[in-house]
Amino acid sequence: METRRLELLVALSRLGSMREVAEEMGVTTSTVSQQIAALARETGTVLLEPVGRRVRLTPAGRRLADHGLTILAAVDAARADLDPDAEPAGTVRVAGFATAIRRSLLPLLASLDGTRVRMLIAEHEPAEALDLLAEDAIDLALVYDYALAPRTVDDRFEATPLWTARWGLGGPAGPRVEDLPAIATVNRHRDHDWIVNSRNDADERVVAALAAHAGFTPRIVHRADSLDLVQDLVAAGLGVGLLPEGLAVRSGVRLFPLREPDVLLRAFAVVGRGRDAWAPLALVMGRLTRSRGTTW
Structure with a gap:
């Protein structure tokens, strides 16, 4: 379903006139008519009915317009969420071993006050955390190995040394x-x-x-x-x-x-390859890695 067509339908439900919709959206009246007709074909439902020389939404058209408000709001939220220039907003799901949660995450929480980013934290050993990351059940895994017995991370993930x-x-x-x-x-x-x-x-x-x-x-x-x-x-x-x-x-x-x-x-922060471009995760990763390289 084309979101642009939904926008026209929602505008028509609000303005009540194809001419007014065309003026507001910067298109022709013919374009409004054609796009809503295409939307009716996509949904297999009659969306408009004639009233004299004008048209109005059918009951099905009004229900779709109500859904359209929710759908378009979700699309706008998704665009804002993915906009690299927008303020980061969202929930970052983290799984990690207890020491890393205490040493790395708990001090970081205070720095997130005043932002629109929050974290959900679960304690897991490295193998468990990496399985959750592979299942897309979390966004960030805090794992460890020992320099004398290193463990490789597969190509699906990117690992950043912490401390x-x-x-x-x-x-x-x-x-x-x-x-x-x-x-x-x-x-x-x-x-x-x-x-x-x-x-x-x-x-x-x-x-x-x-x-x-x-x-x-x-x-x-x-x-x-x-x-x-x-x-x-x-x-x-x-x-x-x-x-x-x-x-x-x-x-x-x-x-x-x-x-x-x-x-x-050795403690590492692990994310899915390419996922760190997501603004909330990028914010958390940036703050996590400020102290990387420290040895206790």
């Missing part, structure tokens, strides 16, 4: 010992049980890579999504696992630094 964070090895507290290179630190715990994430295999892949260099296969026994629970398991003597540096460790837990090679978690 990195150092991770260490959480083990049982004990006498202070000299810090060692990462592989030696991992090797020191080769006889321990290991704790990894239950919803994402990124840390498991890092542990496997470091252990392989040390010449052993880690015995993975426990899986936990919560860092608090990982600490509880470590403190209970049930194993060792990766924890972010800077985390406040509880009694019974010691955080061993992992250096040479460093264990760096």
